[in-house]
Amino acid sequence: MSWKSFRFALIAAGAAMLASCGINSVPTKEEAAKAAWANVESAYQRRADLIPNLVSTVRGAAAAEEDTLTGVIEARSRATSIQLSADDLDDPAKFQQFEAAQGELGSALSRLMVTVERYPELQSQQRFGDLMVALEGSENRIETARVRYNEAVQDYNTTIRTFPDIVGAKVIHGAEPMQTFSAKPGADEAPTVDFGNEG
Template sequence: MIALYVIIGVVVVLLIVLWFLYNGLVRLRNQVKNAWAQIDVQLKRRHDLIPNLVETVKGYMKFERETLEAVTKARNIALQASSAGAGERAKVEGELSSALSRLLAVVERYPDLKANQNFLALQEELTSTENKISFSRQFYNDSVLRYNNQTQMVPSNIVAGMFSFKAGEFFEVTLAAEKEAPKVSFTQ
């Protein structure tokens, strides 16, 4: 009789532990999902800003057709990849970043443009969107790290295996693209 109670007790304790571990994993996975949604919002915001930017800049820039086209093209590619996985997206977004930085570098040569109120407002938005992208990426990667750690460490890895929690993918921008990230550098 006592043995039966002991067995029941052990089973109940195990179930409770399982329950907590499972919920913990779900919470972390949801956080990763939310963090990804944040990045997505910011990347979309950047995609939306670019046509405005190109439109504003076009009138001033007589000789930079290629640079402008590169930005538009990179944006279109990024737009098409917007439902791809983290790795693929990081790559095309990185290319968009470098195309943008090349465009913004040549703005230096157009003092009229730098005095344009519309452009200044766009510039603030673009700077901030770049920051938001990198901060949301930072938060996303931290969340993924925490989630992956949890899926790999004993004992939660057992639960993760049972209910097939898959490891998350980091959003890494290649270093070259990072360095070239739009330096919105048109000092006044």
């Protein structure tokens, strides 16, 4: 074997080793997880954009429910003020703060929907019905985006923790695991439904 052939074989082997130690796979999977996060943010933004129209529609028909409406507006304000950039996805405290604010907004919307049940004239309005369909679609998009984000993060986190990619992840990229969405406390308990007659 000539020196030239040996050198070529050495370079090829070195390139193969580098390629298999996370040089490309870690940033590729990180970018996939960040793109999935952008979809989560987009879904949350769509929901936030619908809320002012929903609140103004309900306010016209249910002026007595001002506390509930104010709660929704305030929860939306808090949820939209907490921003979580793709660079913060490895920070558990920031991630939990963002998730808590979005959960609070979801709870406020649930209380609003319970309130709306008391106003049949509101439910019969076409505009309200359209807003409810749009809001339901937004909630479905949020759930789908969160699932896809969790899948992308699982793939990324597995990559940066397994050999040989862990070498490039730690030495070259300084990669840290990203956070995933998890179930809210109490989500494992079935809700109690009471069909008893009131009064």
